[in-house]
Amino acid sequence: MTITRRQAFLVSVFAAVAMLAGTRTVLGQTEAPTLASLRTPPSPAFTALGIEPSAVERPATPSDVALSFVSKLRQGTVPKDYAFELSPYWLVSQPNLSWSDDVTRNVAESVARTLSLSVATAETGVTGSPLTSLAVGVRTLVTSGHMTPATQRALGALEAMLSQSGDVFLRMVGEAGLDELDKRLASGDVTTAEYEARKQEIAALVLESDEYREAMSRAEDVAAKREGFFLEVAAGFVWDFAAGSWESRAFRKRGVWATPSYDFGAWNLVGVLRYLDETTAPSEDALDWGGRAVYSTADYALSLEFVRRSPIDPTETIRRSHRFVGIGEYRISPATWIIASFGKDRQKTGSRETLIAQLGLAFSFSKDRYF
Amino acid sequence: MDGDVLVSDTNFYQVRQNTPIFFEAKIGNGQVGGTALRLNGSSIPVNPTGPTKIGQDGQDLRRSVLQSITTVKDISKTTNNTSIEHTLSGGLSTEVFPYAIKVKKDKGIARYFITYVLS
Numbered sequence: 001m002t003i004t005r006r007q008a009f010l011v012s013v014f015a016a017v018a019m020l021a022g023t024r025t026v027l028g029q030t031e032a033p034t035l036a037s038l039r040t041p042p043s044p045a046f047t048a049l050g051i052e053p054s055a056v057e058r059p060a061t062p063s064d065v066a067l068s069f070v071s072k073l074r075q076g077t078v079p080k081d082y083a084f085e086l087s088p089y090w091l092v093s094q095p096n097l098s099w100s101d102d103v104t105r106n107v108a109e110s111v112a113r114t115l116s117l118s119v120a121t122a123e124t125g126v127t128g129s130p131l132t133s134l135a136v137g138v139r140t141l142v143t144s145g146h147m148t149p150a151t152q153r154a155l156g157a158l159e160a161m162l163s164q165s166g167d168v169f170l171r172m173v174g175e176a177g178l179d180e181l182d183k184r185l186a187s188g189d190v191t192t193a194e195y196e197a198r199k200q201e202i203a204a205l206v207l208e209s210d211e212y213r214e215a216m217s218r219a220e221d222v223a224a225k226r227e228g229f230f231l232e233v234a235a236g237f238v239w240d241f242a243a244g245s246w247e248s249r250a251f252r253k254r255g256v257w258a259t260p261s262y263d264f265g266a267w268n269l270v271g272v273l274r275y276l277d278e279t280t281a282p283s284e285d286a287l288d289w290g291g292r293a294v295y296s297t298a299d300y301a302l303s304l305e306f307v308r309r310s311p312i313d314p315t316e317t318i319r320r321s322h323r324f325v326g327i328g329e330y331r332i333s334p335a336t337w338i339i340a341s342f343g344k345d346r347q348k349t350g351s352r353e354t355l356i357a358q359l360g361l362a363f364s365f366s367k368d369r370y371f
Numbered sequence: 372m373d374g375d376v377l378v379s380d381t382n383f384y385q386v387r388q389n390t391p392i393f394f395e396a397k398i399g400n401g402q403v404g405g406t407a408l409r410l411n412g413s414s415i416p417v418n419p420t421g422p423t424k425i426g427q428d429g430q431d432l433r434r435s436v437l438q439s440i441t442t443v444k445d446i447s448k449t450t451n452n453t454s455i456e457h458t459l460s461g462g463l464s465t466e467v468f469p470y471a472i473k474v475k476k477d478k479g480i481a482r483y484f485i486t487y488v489l490s
Contacts, residue, residue: 060452060473090450093471095399099446102401113449155446159405159419162442166407167414169440169482179412182436185381185488192381195486200379203484207377221478222403222446 034323035305038272038288040232040257043085044137045118048236048255053083053120062091080132080244084119088112099155099224103147114141124240132244133252137236145228145263154222161218168215172206173199232259253278268294277312285312301329305343321345325356337362374479376472381486385463386433391426392461392489396441399454399471404443411435422460437487445474445481453481462489 041047043056059065065086089112105113118137125131181198184190190198206212238253258273271291278284290307308322325343332338339362345354386392396406396417408415410425417423426432443453454471472481 060450087449090452093400093452093454094450095397095454095456095469095471097399097401098397099401099403155403158403158444158446161405162403162444163405163407163417163419166405166440166442169442169484170407170409170414170438174409174412174438178438182411182438182486185486186434186436196379196381199381199484199486200377203377203379207375207482216480219442219444219480224446 033288033307033309035270035272035290035292035307038257038274038290038307039270040139040234040259040272041137041236042139043116043118043120044139044234044236044255044257045085045120045135046083046137048137048238048253049120049122049124049133049135051083051120051122053081056083056085058085060091065091079121080123082119082121085116087114087116089115100152103152105144105146107142110144111140111142114139114144116140118236125242130243132241133238134241134249135236135238137234139232139234142231142233143229145226145230148225148227151222151225155224158219158222165212165215165219168212169203169206172209172212173202176202176206178202227263230259230261232261233257250279252280266295266297268296270294272307275312286310287312296329299331301327303327303329323356329362335363374474374476375482376474376479377482377484378470378472379484380468380470381488382468383488383490384437384459384466386489387462388433389429389431390461391424391428391430392432392459393422394425394437394439395422395458395460396439397456397458398441398443399456400450400452401447402443402453403446404441404453404455406439406441409438422458425461432489435489437489439483439485439487441483441485443481443483445477445479448477451475451477451479455483457483457485457487459487 046053057068059068068084102113116139118135118139120135120137122133122135123130124133178199181190181195181202185192185195234257236253236255237251239249240252242248242250254277256273256275259271261268261270269291271289273287273289275287276285287310288307290305292303292305294301294303296302303326305325305327306322310320323343323345325341327342328340329337339358339360341356341358343356345356384392394408396404398404405419406417408417408423408425415423415425425437426435439457441455441457443455445451445453451474452471453474454469457468457470459466459468468485470483470485472483474481
């Protein structure tokens with residue numbers, strides 16, 4: 001990677017700003033959370049429980065779901081260290097849903113196609129006082145925008161390419177002997193079983209051929225992208241079970257997340273809302289909300305981010321606070337970005353006002369770097 | 372190729388004397404795919420958005436063989452299931468031939484290599 005003189009200058013400027021601000025910087029002491037940490041989690045049960053399970057069961061059929069639950073619940077106690085996630089809509093085949101049917105979605109279609117349920121358990125007690133916690137989560141997109149015109153064109157082109165590769169395949173299997181075999185089948189000289197066996201042998205040969213592989217190499221992956229208005233919502237609930245007993249359950253915590261966003265041209269607007277309510281620590285309950293406006297091009301991005309934290313309980317163990325940050329990003333190579341953040345944290349019930357100044361590098365090959 | 376799967380089958384379809392039939396392929400599960408056809412060794416252009424006419428007016432299709440391959444690529448982040456429905460109409464009855472298979476990994480390809488013997 002080579003860095004031009006102009007890029008080196010920009011790096012120096014960013015570094016100097018960070019060093020000057022560093023005398024007043026107190027990183028990691030912000031009361032209000034970062035915007036990214038407030039986004040709707042992909043698996044609310046895991047987030048509510050505060051775990052990142054290494055193994056998650058993701059059943060693909062209704063019978064897999066039944067088998068998973070039966071094997072776990074048969075033990076008579078709350079299963080330990082169990083993580084489970086499923087998308088009900090996709091548990092069964094959807095033969096009537098073509099990709100073109102999914103270009104736009106009404107609310108019911110969006111909710112159905114994006115709904116996911118998560119369940120997790122974890123040992124949260126201490127020695128001598130065993131405690132199993134169970135979390136249940138749900139997540140969906142109430143609205144999920146529409147497929148971009150570029151994606152639709154790419155999928156149309158992929159369809160045509162796959163059809164062309166099919167032409168190559170059928171020509172090659174015909175030349176490899178299938179045309180002759182077809183005549184024997186049509187005249188009854190060969191049984192269907194014999195025909196199928198020979199047909200599959202010929203198909204296997206063609207699939208391994210260089211000519212067919214070359215034809216298929218043009219079937220490039222298409223990452224379907226959607227744009228427009230999105231509203232992602234999630235909720236998670238946690239119960240504690242002393243000694244793993246179903247009868248000793250006690251409700252502990254609930255969390256609700258909402259992330260509305262809108263893409264238009266170079267602009268991206270994102271809002272976040274998180275409500276956390278924990279019965280065992282009511283003074284730490286909080287409502288966090290905020291938003292981010294991003295203007296991005298291929299080479300740079302500018303954004304403003306605001307987050308506000310409000311305590312739910314009047315005892316206010318946590319403080320009312322907010323953070324307001326401006327972020328500049330500049331690409332110095334196809335996958336490397338310099339990121340500079342500058343802003344402040346403010347705690348309403350205290351006198352401190354904290355300056356934020358950060359400089360860093362980020363590596364990303366994705367065009368969707370924001371959420 | 373790694374992650375790809377093949378479905379192969381042979382079916383019989385009864386046609387009317389000297390009458391063309393129609394073939395339509397539908398690809399489900401939000402996946403993307405394309406179909407190719409050959410009738411008695413000759414390629415037939417496929418209408419990707421509706422029925423494709425097989426044979427000409429007055430052509431006797433009995434004892435013909437219609438080869439089809441529908442190649443489906445997994446583009447879905449939420450499922451690796453693929454499915455197709457081939458519909459043959461214009462013969463003695465309209466018949467639907469549904470198939471489904473799961474690709475072995477994300478972005479895999481499912482090939483449905485289906486033979487129709489016209490009788």
